[in-house]
Amino acid sequence: MAVQSLSGSSLAYVQARQSEPLPPPSLMRGPIAWIRQSLFSSVSNTILTLVVLYLLYLVVPPVLRFAIVDAVWTGADRAACREDMVGHPVGACWAFVVDRIGYFTYGAYPVPERWRVNVWFAMLALGVVWMLWLRAPRRDIGAAYFFVVFPVASFILLTGWGAVGLEPVSTAFWGGILVTLLVSVIGIVFSLPFGILLALGRRSKLPVVRLASVIFIEVIRGVPLITVLIMANTMLPLFLPAGVTVDRLLRPLVGVAIFSAAYMAEVVRGGLQAVPKGQYEGAMSLGLGYWRMMVLIVLPQALRIVIPGIVNTFIGLFKDTSLVYVIGVFDLMKTIESARIDPIWAAPTVSNTGYAFAALFYFVCCFGMSRYSLMVERKLAAGQKR
């Protein structure tokens, strides 16, 4: 009986309908609460917040004023970017970048032939997307394209080949973003396979292989990249027989490739050491030989562990390519350096604008690489999540 009376509607003090939910307390949820909890939760936190806000106030408005508000977007020469000629304060002279964007992209590559560089950029983008998009169709063909077809096609396309009607273009004319990307791509593409081989060599039980790997890695890693570049560029011609020269662009390409391979080797070795010994023993007990054990069992685990290290090396390498400018190769930095001194664009902010453009370019590329590696890490670590 008692149960019935409870579930019935006869009791006046039992509410028949559910009441309207109240809004969450404003001091616990929502933007105000977030601000309270994250920014002003304690005295020291409040002070830090105020200091950071003040620093932002110091930095952000001038940057915006320079880059956007006072910036000049159109113009044909220095007159457009001079305060004394236009009559108002001038920030970034983007007109200079717009005027010289062709030079920054292609260097001195002959204008009628620049479509070839565009095709190359497109081929590079295709290869990169194919390789990096984890769910792309037929990634095995993609790998074959990127590591076999693409290098050969790039070589024919960029240097030219009379037999297929492409005008030869000397590497002396290459420059700008073309060279920056070329040097980085060669460094990245060569460093991973060579780095893996060197890392395996360093852990090998064969004394000659191990010694050779150790010497190579330690010697190359023991000197700065700039030394390797200057050696390749300035010293190499002195060792060659009189009159024999190696292409000026080839020298830094080789230098960067061997340098990055040595660094990559140490990153990969870290991964190899982190794989538990039981994995090796398990592979051996299955009767796998050395190469199968490495390719099927050890390397997939080792490389996943060192993805942050590998991407870190790539980002470093990408920015280090700007060092080739000290040996007279016209990468993006060097094209900006030589364009900014042109009297046609002689204005106070032109140099700063050129450097800002370079910073933007490098930042966009490196930030993209970094985000991509985070995404890959999450995907590959799915099996490790608890």
Place this chain on the structure above:
Amino acid sequence: MSKRIASLALAMGLGLVGAGLGATTASAQATLANVKQKGFLQCGANTGLAGFGVPDAQGNWSGFDVDYCRAIAAAIFGDPTKVRFTPLAAKDRFTALQSGEVDVLIRNTTVTMSRDTTLGLDFPAVNYYDGQGFMVRKKLGVASAKELNGASICTQQGTTTELNLADYFRGNNLKYEVVAFATSDETFKAYDTGRCDAFTTDASGLYSERLRASAPDDHIVLPEIISKEPLGPGVRQGDPQWADLVRWTHNALLIAEEFGVTKANVDQMVKSDNPEIKRLLGAEGSYGESIGLTKDWAVRMVKGVGNYGEIFERNIGEGSRLKIKRGLNALWNKGGIQFAAPIR
């Protein structure tokens, strides 16, 4: 051919797979024959110096030194475009010339005794007399470098500029304060924003930097030149014919200016009665053949790039944005020291 193979093998040995990017051979001897066979002149150029060698929006080089390369190409081939430029950083310019990578180095290189005697190079001519100068603000009211006592001076670190500055101020018993920066850009920015009273670098550089100032008309270049910087083309030692060719390229450009032979009137001047002009332009004698070219080499050259004065005005003089005065680089009969030995 075996050299080519050897160099390819070496490139392969360096761990290179796409070795086809290539290696080329050039004989250290008989540069002229080699240049003729290649079909173009390989010129060691600056990596960028306002007025002397800068790339335009298409990446084509122009400038005073660049026009000298073009003049040599025009003298040999009759076509000033048959030249390829190898931009060289200051530290590898001599190696590039010694190793035969470039045929001639025209890259605002100061001629000094040690460079001439110990590097295996020759400097057959001086095409531009430069020297270190000062720039100050007009409102400072200074008319001579001698009045710079106690001034703070912006200069670039670790260059001969800094040493010359010390010599000059010590020699004149003047006090000064050096404010040194790593790059030329920083140095000039510091001066422009008022960090120092004066700015010093080579005189040719002062004019291009002044253009970049926030108010160029507020600055003047002082008359004193405190160092000698004779800039000239360099060639490998041991090929006298090639050195002669470079020397007489320069001389012929000067003689053309001296006798009023210009790009515009060179075709009429060939018919001139003046014996000097006749010898210059090959109407009399066969002087071009003595340097391995044809009689009308100077006609081709002047037609291609103009005479010395035209090259100067177009790139760095009144016809350019730099507006550098001729000064020491005026002809000997106009108050300068550019003096060409006669063709006869």
